[in-house]
Amino acid sequence: MRHYLLALGMLSFSFLNAQTPATSAAQVEAGIQAKAQLTETSLVKNLPFTNIGPTVMSGRVVDLAVNPNDPTEFYVGYASGGVWYTNNNGISFSPVLDNSPTQNVGDIAVDWKNGTLWVGTGEVNASRSSYAGIGLLRSDDMGKTWTNMGLKDSHHISRILINPNNPDEVVVGVAGHLYSTNAERGVFKTVNGGKTWNKVLFVNDQTGIIDVAVDPNNFNNMYASAWDKDRKAWNFRGSGAGSGIYKSTDAGNTWTKVSVPNSGFPTGEGVGRIGLSVVDANTVYAIHDNQDRRPDMGGGRGNGGLTKNDFKGMAKSAFLSLEDSKLNAFLRENRFPQQYQASNVKQMVRSGSLEPEDLALYLEDANSQLFDTPVIGAEVYKSTNGGKTWKKTHEGYLDDLYYSYGYYFGMIHVDPSNADNIYVYGVPILNSKDGGKTFKFIGGDNVHSDHHALWINPKKPGHLINGNDGGVNISYDDGKTWMKNNSPSVGQFYAIQVDNETPYNVYGGLQDNGVWKGSSTNTESTRWQASGQYGFESIMGGDGMQIQVDSRNSDIVYTGFQFGNYFRLNLGTGDQKRLSIRHKLGERPYRFNWQTPILLSPHNQDILYLGGNKLMRSMNQGDDFEAISGDLTTGGKKGNVAYGTLTTISESIFQFGMIYTGSDDGLIHLTRDAGGSWTNVSSGLPNDLWVSRVEASKHKKARVYASLNGYRWDDFSPYVYVSEDFGATWKNISSNLPASPVNVIKEDPKNMNVLYVGTDNGAYVSVDRGQSWHPFSEGLPNVAVHDLIVHPDASELVLGTHGRSIYKADVSMLQAISADVMNSVVIKGLDPINHSRRWGASFGKWYDAFEPEVTVDFYSPAAGKATVTITNAAGVEVQRMQVQADKGFNTMNYDLSMSSKAQKALSKDKSAGVYPAQNGKYYLPKGDYTITIKAGGSSASSALSLK
Numbered sequence: 013m014r015h016y017l018l019a020l021g022m023l024s025f026s027f028l029n030a031q032t033p034a035t036s037a038a039q040v041e042a043g044i045q046a047k048a049q050l051t052e053t054s055l056v057k058n059l060p061f062t063n064i065g066p067t068v069m070s071g072r073v074v075d076l077a078v079n080p081n082d083p084t085e086f087y088v089g090y091a092s093g094g095v096w097y098t099n100n101n102g103i104s105f106s107p108v109l110d111n112s113p114t115q116n117v118g119d120i121a122v123d124w125k126n127g128t129l130w131v132g133t134g135e136v137n138a139s140r141s142s143y144a145g146i147g148l149l150r151s152d153d154m155g156k157t158w159t160n161m162g163l164k165d166s167h168h169i170s171r172i173l174i175n176p177n178n179p180d181e182v183v184v185g186v187a188g189h190l191y192s193t194n195a196e197r198g199v200f201k202t203v204n205g206g207k208t209w210n211k212v213l214f215v216n217d218q219t220g221i222i223d224v225a226v227d228p229n230n231f232n233n234m235y236a237s238a239w240d241k242d243r244k245a246w247n248f249r250g251s252g253a254g255s256g257i258y259k260s261t262d263a264g265n266t267w268t269k270v271s272v273p274n275s276g277f278p279t280g281e282g283v284g285r286i287g288l289s290v291v292d293a294n295t296v297y298a299i300h301d302n303q304d305r306r307p308d309m310g311g312g313r314g315n316g317g318l319t320k321n322d323f324k325g326m327a328k329s330a331f332l333s334l335e336d337s338k339l340n341a342f343l344r345e346n347r348f349p350q351q352y353q354a355s356n357v358k359q360m361v362r363s364g365s366l367e368p369e370d371l372a373l374y375l376e377d378a379n380s381q382l383f384d385t386p387v388i389g390a391e392v393y394k395s396t397n398g399g400k401t402w403k404k405t406h407e408g409y410l411d412d413l414y415y416s417y418g419y420y421f422g423m424i425h426v427d428p429s430n431a432d433n434i435y436v437y438g439v440p441i442l443n444s445k446d447g448g449k450t451f452k453f454i455g456g457d458n459v460h461s462d463h464h465a466l467w468i469n470p471k472k473p474g475h476l477i478n479g480n481d482g483g484v485n486i487s488y489d490d491g492k493t494w495m496k497n498n499s500p501s502v503g504q505f506y507a508i509q510v511d512n513e514t515p516y517n518v519y520g521g522l523q524d525n526g527v528w529k530g531s532s533t534n535t536e537s538t539r540w541q542a543s544g545q546y547g548f549e550s551i552m553g554g555d556g557m558q559i560q561v562d563s564r565n566s567d568i569v570y571t572g573f574q575f576g577n578y579f580r581l582n583l584g585t586g587d588q589k590r591l592s593i594r595h596k597l598g599e600r601p602y603r604f605n606w607q608t609p610i611l612l613s614p615h616n617q618d619i620l621y622l623g624g625n626k627l628m629r630s631m632n633q634g635d636d637f638e639a640i641s642g643d644l645t646t647g648g649k650k651g652n653v654a655y656g657t658l659t660t661i662s663e664s665i666f667q668f669g670m671i672y673t674g675s676d677d678g679l680i681h682l683t684r685d686a687g688g689s690w691t692n693v694s695s696g697l698p699n700d701l702w703v704s705r706v707e708a709s710k711h712k713k714a715r716v717y718a719s720l721n722g723y724r725w726d727d728f729s730p731y732v733y734v735s736e737d738f739g740a741t742w743k744n745i746s747s748n749l750p751a752s753p754v755n756v757i758k759e760d761p762k763n764m765n766v767l768y769v770g771t772d773n774g775a776y777v778s779v780d781r782g783q784s785w786h787p788f789s790e791g792l793p794n795v796a797v798h799d800l801i802v803h804p805d806a807s808e809l810v811l812g813t814h815g816r817s818i819y820k821a822d823v824s825m826l827q828a829i830s831a832d833v834m835n836s837v838v839i840k841g842l843d844p845i846n847h848s849r850r851w852g853a854s855f856g857k858w859y860d861a862f863e864p865e866v867t868v869d870f871y872s873p874a875a876g877k878a879t880v881t882i883t884n885a886a887g888v889e890v891q892r893m894q895v896q897a898d899k900g901f902n903t904m905n906y907d908l909s910m911s912s913k914a915q916k917a918l919s920k921d922k923s924a925g926v927y928p929a930q931n932g933k934y935y936l937p938k939g940d941y942t943i944t945i946k947a948g949g950s951s952a953s954s955a956l957s958l959k
Contacts, residue, residue, distance in 0.1 A: 032700065034192040034726035035751055037165035040146060043728070043751030044113045047774070047787055047794075050748065054786040055900030056777055056826070061791040061811070061819040063501050064518070065536040066548040069525040070460075070483025071502035071815060074135055077122045078467045078477060086467070086477065088484055089117040091135040092143050092796055092815030093502030097155065102484060102497030108155025110793045114773065115815050116143040118187070121172035123179040128152050130161075132169025136187045136222060137464065138243060138250070138419045140606060141504065141523060141814055143772060143796060144726070145169060148184060150206055161206030165189075165196040167726070171224040175231045175263070180205040183212075183264040185236060187220035190243050192726040199224065199236050201264045212260075213267040218242055219254035222422060224264075225288035225296070232263045233293055235270075235399065237286035241419070245676060245702070245724040247651025250419040251303035255283035259399045270399035277393055277402040278302055285422040291431045296395050297448070298402070299436050301418025302388035306409070318342040320375050326368040331361055346375055349594050357597070370598050377601040377654065390414045390438060392424065392448040405448030414438040420462070428470035437463035441478065443491060454491025462524060481524040501536060501817035506607055508799040508812030509559035511566040516803055518820075519569070520812050521556025527571045528556070529583075532808065532820060551581060560612040560620070570612070570620060570634065575654060576604030578622065580634045591634040593622065602626065603648055605657035605676060615668040623658030627673055627687065640687025645675040660706045666713040672739070674703025680718060682739050693739025698722075698731060705756045711764035714738050719769065723753040730754050732769060734782060745782025755797060761804045762827040768809065770797030775811055779829050786900075792819055825869055825901060833871075837878075837945050839954040840869040847938045847958045851908070852929025861931040864908045866956070872897040874948030880904065882956065885940045890914040897947050906943075908958075910934045 051057055071093050078086040084101040087108070094109035095117060109115060109131065119132040129152075133145025147164035151157060163169065163186060171185035181203050188197025197220035199213035213221065219240040227233035236259075240252030256279065257271040271277040282304030289297045318338055323331070336354035343352055360366035390410040393402045413436065414421055420438075427433035432447040441463045442451040455461070460482020469475035474490035483498040504523035510532070511517050521527045530548030540546040554573025562568035567585075572578030578591045595602050602624035613619035622628045625645050628637040648656025657676050664670040669686025672693075678701045680694045701720040709715035716739055720731035730749035733742040745767075746754075752771040760766035767778045769785070775797045776785040792811070799812040807824035825840050845866060854861045872878055878897035883889050890910045895902075910918070910926070915934040919926040925937030941956040 032698075032722055032725040032727045034189060034194065035728040037147075037196075039751050040728060041164060043773075044146065046748070046750040047113070047752075050750065050785070051787050051789045053899075054789065055779065056786050057789050057900065058898055058903055059788060059790055059821055059823075059826075059901045060903055061788060061821045063536070063791070063816065064530070064532065064534045064547075064818050064820055065501050066503060066528055066530055066534070066546075066817060067501050067536055068496075068498055068546060068548070069503060069522060069528065069550070070498040070500070071504045071525075072135075072137075072462075072481045072523065073465050073479025073484060074117055074137065075120045076465045076467045076477055076479055076484075077120045077129075079122075079124050080470060081124070083467075083469055083475065083477070087120055087122060087129065088479060088500075089120040089131070089465075090115075090500070090502045090815065091137065091139075092116050092141065092504060093500065094793065094795075094815070095120055095129075095131055095155065096500050096502075098497075102486060103499075105497075105500045107500070107793070108151070109149075109158075111156065112149055112158040113794050114146050115793055115795045116145045118145060118169040119172050121174050123174050126152075126179055127154060128179060129155060130172045130174070130182070131158075132166075132172050132184065134166065134168035134187075136168045136170040137421075138190060138241065138248070141796075142168070142190060144190065144728075148172075148206065161202075162209055163196060163200060165194055167194070168220070170220070170222050173224055173226050173231075173234065173264075177231065178203075181231075181263065182206065183224060183226075183234065184209075185221035185224040187222055187239065188217075189726050191724055193217040197221065199264060199267065212264055213258060215240070215254045219252070222285055223288050225290045227290045227293060228428065229292060232261055233290070233398075234260050234264055235288050235290060235296055236260070236267065237288055237298070239285050240283070241285075244651065244653075246649040246653050246655035248419065248653060250301070251282050251284035253279075253281050253283070255286065257286060257288070257298060257399065270395075271402070275401055276404075278304070278391075280304075282388075284418050287422040287424045289424045289426045289434070291426050294396055294398050295431060296399055297405075297424050297426055297434060298393045298395075299422060299424040300391045300393060301414060301422060302391050303418070304388050306386050306388055317345070320346070320372040323368045323371045328361055328368065331368040332358055342371075348374070348597070352597055360597070366598050373600055374595070374597055375601070377603065387416060389416065390418060390421075390436070392434070392436060394448060405444075406450070410436075410442075410451070413440065413442065421464070423464065423466065425466050425468055427468050427473060429473050433473070435466055435468070435476075437466065439463075441466075441480075441491070454487075456485070456487075456491070456494040458496045459485050459494050460525075499536075499538070502815060503817035504814045505812035505818065506556065506798050506814070507558040508801055508810055508818065509561055510801055510803050510810060511561045512563060512805065513566055516806055517566070518810055518818055519551075519559040519561065519571070520818060521552075521559060521571065523814070524555050526550050526554060526556045526573075527552035527559060529569075532803070532806070532810070551583060552579065555606075557607055558610050560610055562612065562617045564617055568633070570610055572608075574606050574608075576602070576608040576622065576624060578608070578610060578634075589634065591620075591622070591630075591637070593624070593628055593637045603645075603654050603657045605654060605659055607659065609658055609661045611661040611663060613663055613668070614665050615663070621661050621663070621671070623661050623673060625657055625675075627658065627661065627671070629687065641673075641681070641683070641690055644673050644681045644690065645679055646677045659703055662706050662708040662716075664708040664713060665710055670708070672706045672708055672716055674706040674718065676702045678703060678720070680706055680739060684738075691739075693735070696742045697733060701725075701727075701731060704754060705758075707757055707759060709759055709764070710761055711759070712736070717757050717759060717767070718742070719754040719757040721753045721755060723772065728753055728772070730769075730771065732757055732782065745778075747778075747782055747784055749776060749785050756799050758800055758802065760823070760827055761802055762807070763829070765830065766823075766826055768800055768802070770800045770811065772796045775800065777826065779826065780831075788821070790903075822869070825871060829871070835873045835948075835950065837873065837947050837950045837952040838871040839943065839945055839952045841954055842866065842868070842943070842956050844957040844959050845908075851935045852931040852933050854930060861929075863931070863933075864935065866906050866908060868904050868906055868943060868945075869901065870897075870904075870945050870947075870952070871901055872899060872945075872947040873950055875899045876948065878902070878945055878947035880906075881944045882906075882936075883942050883944070884936075888914065888918070890918070890936060890941070899948075907933075908936050910936060
């Protein structure tokens with residue numbers, strides 16, 4: 013599905029807009045400390061979250077660190093899913109970054125002699141969701157604890173090199189901010205293990221270091237590649253004169269530029285991302301994303317066919333004299349709607365309602381200029397004299413490697429045992445046995461596209477470990493066959509949806525891994541490999557986007573991939589229909605966001621809304637659409653990224669046709685008459701920020717919530733608002749939320765005082781409608797939460813994270829909270845439990861005894877000791893426990909055993925059913941019981957029934 017991607021990095025534009033100030037490193041650090049403090053006192057810090065997967069599609073790998081003496085032991089860094097460790101060749105993994113404030117990874121390095129692990133935070137692939145980091149982290153205990161070693165304003169760290177003879181000497185490449193300029197970029201070096209750093213190479217405040225490579229035989233000899241880039245929400249310049257290759261011969265203390273004019277390596281504005289690999293003192297390879305244009309080899313298609321550029325400046329008379337057959341061929345090839353044929357198009361031109369140039373404008377969007385003027389793209393260069401001169405290794409172009417988005421790739425590797433055996437990758441992974449003259453594809457059936465990391469066994473040629481957008485693959489035969497090692501839950505979800513089945517299903521759209529559907533009760537294990545039935549199934553390819561499920565028939569699902577490519581699926585029959593939304597001839601193309609919003613009307617499930625720069629509506633399940641608005645954005649900006657697009661849609665449950673929209677350029681609009689008229693209700697909100705969510709209240713007709721996101725300005729402030737008057741005025745309710753961009757706000761469907769937000773660094777809840785916020789933490793790492801939803805019947809909160817797949821939690825107690833019970837103990841009601849004589853028994857001598865357990869959830873008005881008693885129907889106390897309770901929501905596990913005192917008293921009655929289990933414990937017999945909890949000067953009771 014990569015052909016549908018927006019290709020970036022090929023045009024250079026300059027904009028005069030005043031940019032929102034980037035959040036400072038001090039503000040980011042203060043936000044981290046604030047979240048840690050909030051977590052300590054959070055009312056919900058004990059509310060447990062469970063990860064339900066999925067795992068098989070994995071997420072984007074950015075780096076690998078493999079033990080050279082035992083390659084079954086290695087670490088994997090995921091772009092936004094943390095660092096994971098295996099010592100059994102990838103059969104299983106354990107997370108090691110969960111105790112840190114971030115899961116965003118750029119590079120990892122390990123001092124295998126001493127066990128020290130370094131993590132450079134912040135992904136360097138410059139993607140839409142390449143999240144910023146918090147500096148350089150170090151662990152001396154395999155990830156149990158982490159220390160921030162500085163470079164806190166680096167945002168994106170590309171490479172960490174450790175001197176094998178002196179682990180205190182470390183060289184670090186820093187790419188710097190993605191959306192703003194900053195000084196903390198370049199090459200940094202420490203000689204005291206990170207206590208202090210020296211900036212040893214700096215180009216300018218928009219040029220960072222994207223790669224650093226070292227001579228495997230001499231740490232003094234190293235190369236660094238600088239990347240001059242500038243990303244905005246509407247444009248990405250991925251090349252510039254600041255890009256180039258530098259060399260150091262004194263372990264990074266001083267640097268000299270070697271990609272200079274007459275060196276043979278490209279120079280100038282077209283120099284893009286560069287990857288490096290050093291063989292020895294003389295030999296070094298570089299892969300370069302050349303953004304210079306390919307030479308024009310003679311216009312047209314070469315077959316006499318028309319191109320869109322032919323119509324630019326074409327006179328009316330020339331157009332009318334075109335052969336109908338040629339004009340019809342052009343219209344068909346460019347997918348003009350069937351209503352446009354040569355005869356009626358000519359009539360439109362003849363009458364003056366259309367100009368010939370309109371046929372070209374009809375096709376031009378943010379992508380068109382890129383593909384009309386293709387860049388040179390990926391090239392491999394080699395130097396055999398230590399970087400003094402360079403020569404391209406191959407003839408022609410390496411087509412279909414980067415396509416036109418080299419910002420996402422840029423690595424080259426040389427087999428340590430064979431200097432002519434090199435590996436490069438982008439969308440595919442390629443291998444050359446002749447030093448880069450020719451290449452062959454070495455991907456396999458279960459190898460995902462989009463490759464970012466590779467390790468080559470120096471002691472066993474052909475043993476490869478590969479990291480890509482679909483996880484980890486291992487090959488022992490140089491890519492002929494691969495095995496997949498995807499047990500971590502590291503899926504990067506954009507959107508989440510649920511249906512009303514029992515148990516309900518969860519749907520999610522992922523970065524580059526399509527759309528998946530699975531049961532909310534899914535438990536990740538390897539059992540499915542024996543049964544052949546995995547808990548989730550793929551229902552759409554590409555980059556998975558938003559999902560809507562027909563509430564009348566959950567087989568009817570609307571979903572799709574990037575830039576408004578949506579389908580209506582019938583999962584029962586397998587039928588699918590592409591939703592066709594085309595503008596009229598004479599109009600410019602609609603603009604569709606990468607994550608195009610869709611919404612089924614809560615009033616009529618035949619009505620589907622879809623947002624471009626206008627709001628589209630279908631009255632017949634997507635069979636056809638009409639625009640029910642004008643442009644609801646500021647009109648877009650000149651650039652190579654679709655911008656000036658709708659990002660969110662919400663229709664009030666109180667009134668059909670009362671619809672809010674939000675755009676990527678900061679506008680919120682409201683219609684109360686189904687699109688007949690629209691009002692801009694953005695007054696009072698910050699300008700130019702991405703409206704990440706607008707949410708019409710389910711409890712008050714005039715109430716609406718909105719979250720705005722400054723990520724694309726490197727502004728990490730939280731922006732959350734509520735309006736009580738249909739958006740006429742807004743109140744800031746971000747309150748005590750720490751610094752982190754907000755992706756979503758949702759109102760609880762049962763309790764209007766309970767609000768949830770998902771940020772780039774976790775999820776929060778408010779029980780007082782935004783006056784204060786409490787972070788979730790139990791079972792949930794500091795990971796980006798892109799979307800969330802509360803299932804109205806199951807009372808479960810489902811989080812779609814961008815890096816750790818899907819989590820869920822029971823929020824029924826939150827829904828029951830109100831101001832009048834905040835000073836009292838509250839116990840969640842318990843479902844009846846089936847009694848079993850197998851309690852305490854083993855299925856064989858090789859197995860542990862099965863022990864029952866019931867989870868008791870309760871709210872305590874104060875921290876301290878809580879006394880828990882269980883009494884039977886006769887009022888006899890059968891168990892008493894003390895637990896340490898925190899103020900807020902607590903969870904305790906009870907194994908249904910009796911106290912020795914109760915056991916002795918009740919066992920005298922032979923009919924009581926009290927008997928010792930195989931493990932020596934006495935369990936409660938069948939019957940009705942009462943659990944009472946006393947805490948903070950209050951008490952409450954709940955029934956417990958054993959059937």
